[in-house]
Amino acid sequence: SQKIEQNSEALNIQEGKTATLTCNYTNYSPAYLQWYRQDPGRGPVFLLLIRENEKEKRKERLKVTFDTTLKQSLFHITASQPADSATYLCALLPISGGYNKLIFGAGTRLAVHP
Amino acid sequence: SAVISQKPSRDICQRGTSLTIQCQVDSQVTMMFWYRQQPGQSLTLIATANQGSEATYESGFVIDKFPISRPNLTFSTLTVSNMSPEDSSIYLCSAETGGTEAFFGQGTRLTVV
Known part of the structure; x- marks a missing residue:
């Protein structure tokens, strides 16, 4: 079956450290993969997109990697701050199967402690 | 980009009613x-x-339960009909502008009692 998996356990880290979140998928061939941030009571907000032919993408303190062999994306927040505390969702757009809509993971909650 | 306003932000409804x-x-x-x-x-x-x-509905969702309208390019409604407690959830509207990024409303938290 097709699945997108993110660590359901919350990630607790100390301020200033690098947070690394994982997104694994099976039985998809993504055209691209996206990461979103979701705060409580709010809708998701787009952060980064990485295409199937890209290995890494950066934006300020954020970095995303994409390994289509491992079927995995890693999302890094460097020099983390308490304001980075939120739930982070990965989403992918499948290439094939005629289904051209985003498919979301359940998200990982990040808590950055002062 | 797109800014999406969704309302209501939350509601508590009686079972059997629609929102x-x-x-x-x-x-x-x-x-x-x-x-x-x-x-x-x-x-x-x-x-x-x-x-x-x-x-266009996804598997497991039907028009009678979730009628949707979209009269123009900037507005849409979702109705949750004949509600039961199992319909308690957050409902989110999303839009794409032709690029790859999805924009979301703040969501509607629905509680059915």
Whole structure:
């Protein structure tokens, strides 16, 4: 079956450290993969997109990697701050199967402690 | 980019009644979608709202239960009909402007009692 998996356990880290979140998928061939941030009571907000032919993408303190062999994306927040505390969702757009809509993971909650 | 206003932000409804959620976008968008999100769960796509025609529903969702309108390129409504406690969830409106990024409303937290 097709699945997108993110660590359901919350990630607790100390301020200033690098947070690394994982997104694994099976039985998809993504055209691209996206990461979103979701705060409580709010809708998701787009952060980064990485295409199937890209290995890494950066934006300020954020970095995303994409390994289509491992079927995995890693999302890094460097020099983390308490304001980075939120739930982070990965989403992918499948290439094939005629289904051209985003498919979301359940998200990982990040808590950055002062 | 697109800014999406969704209302109501929350509601508590009696079982057997219906609730209509409105989604207004500040610019014309190509695609509009409706999602459901249970606590701690992923976003589940309910349907694609098609401008001027019937919505396209995903497996497990039917028009009689979730009628959707999209009269123009900036507005859509989702109705949750004949509600039961199992319909308690967060409902999210989303739009795409032709690029790859999805924009979301703040969501409607629905509680059915």
